[in-house]
Amino acid sequence: MPAADQPTTERGEQTRQRIVDAALELFEERGYAKTTMRAVADRAGVSLGNAYYYFGSKDHLVQGYYERMQAAHAEAARPALAGRTLLADRWVACEQAFLDVAERYHPFAGRFFAVAAEPSSPVNPFSDDSRPARDASIDIMRDVVTGARVKGDARLLTELPDLLWLAHMGLVLHWVHDGSPGQRRTRLLLRRTAPLLERLVGLSRLRPLRSSVHELLDLVADLRDGELDGSDDPDGAADAPGPAAAAPDERD
Amino acid sequence: MPAADQPTTERGEQTRQRIVDAALELFEERGYAKTTMRAVADRAGVSLGNAYYYFGSKDHLVQGYYERMQAAHAEAARPALAGRTLLADRWVACEQAFLDVAERYHPFAGRFFAVAAEPSSPVNPFSDDSRPARDASIDIMRDVVTGARVKGDARLLTELPDLLWLAHMGLVLHWVHDGSPGQRRTRLLLRRTAPLLERLVGLSRLRPLRSSVHELLDLVADLRDGELDGSDDPDGAADAPGPAAAAPDERD
DNA sequence: GTCTATAACTAGATAGAC
DNA sequence: GTCTATCTAGTTATAGAC
Structure with a gap:
């Protein structure tokens, strides 16, 4: 398939950008389902076939969305964190920054989420392909932790950035399903969860909790070894089923 | 139009069942994407249009899968729970029963999961359409809790069944992404998490934790009010709502 | 009013020429 | 890299049979 990752020429890169721009515009205007590949190609000034040269499928277009969101969050989070020293405050500021930059995309974020949720998808947040974006996101969380006096x-505390990233994923999961105006319910969840986070981290030194916390950390470490995702290969377990038969690859 | 819920006649119910059977067979044989509605209709011995009379879309067929999975889990869980009195044991037995009955579907469960993850999907586990299946699933969890001496x-303890259902969803999320043979990593996660669950429930009466636990329960209750999902339009498009026919709805 | 079937339409995806 | 032509399959419209 085509160069879904890095177009080779200067001109190619421009074309690719034009297609992403057109797609995001149309997604915002009329949503994902109502945006046809033909419309994207038209607005980008390329042919339908050419659009498919750059993006293997309609779903691949959401990759552009993912990258921009990621960058926007990092940019918005930095100033929002400035001057805050309480862990809970920093966490709230970080996630509110996300909710703010992401809000305009909420109407079609569900589709993005569904695409990302598929284990075999290259944009699934646990995949190897997503490692750069994931690491960038975890860096924000590390900033949240290291800047706090806790x-x-x-x-x-060492593992906290990774755990906060998981919490972030959870918040996004709630956000995607949140139909309340301005995603007010997700903001509520965030504000009222934050003090609990702070308290739990504080209590983690005390006797009754400490051993449980360590068990949990051990488990997370064990699961991570042998890689986070484990899947990726379309069907790594292509052994189980029938005898002959083709090797039907669910891919798409 | 399409009687997606309850076919009215005896014959209709049979036809509906035949379609579900055919669909599940084909999903197992060749996966979701490679199964066409035409193939489903053919195998069920009905016309394409007829298949759409019973199921509003290809995604709706997935609901049949969930219902059966659900029923199989309930059936497998009951004997597995018999004789166990420890909460952790019961929880492990319950979830292992799920992993056992679900294993054969794992190769294409990712696709189903992606479909279900979409907020606007009728099969998304938080939607109104899924309430029957969800309630049935929560009933299993209630059985887990009430049968335990804790x-x-x-x-x-009152809210525990609901919370365990959420934990179940989390386990399924991990399971779907688990490429290890026999989903061994998910089983590991389950076994090592269970004792922590038991201990946490036990500790919930003690001073340092109790208030936090109550705050969490209050929050869950608040979020639930105003409905679980908050979905835009559960199924408004199913019946002609108002004046004009077209109800442009980001079905996605 | 409850079902079933046929034909047509739309849009995602591919093939192959330039 | 880019295009045009074409295929495929989800979905809809509609006509008619129990």
């Missing part, structure tokens, strides 16, 4: 179990 | 905060 006391807590040392090992927990 | 001490814990009273309010927490």
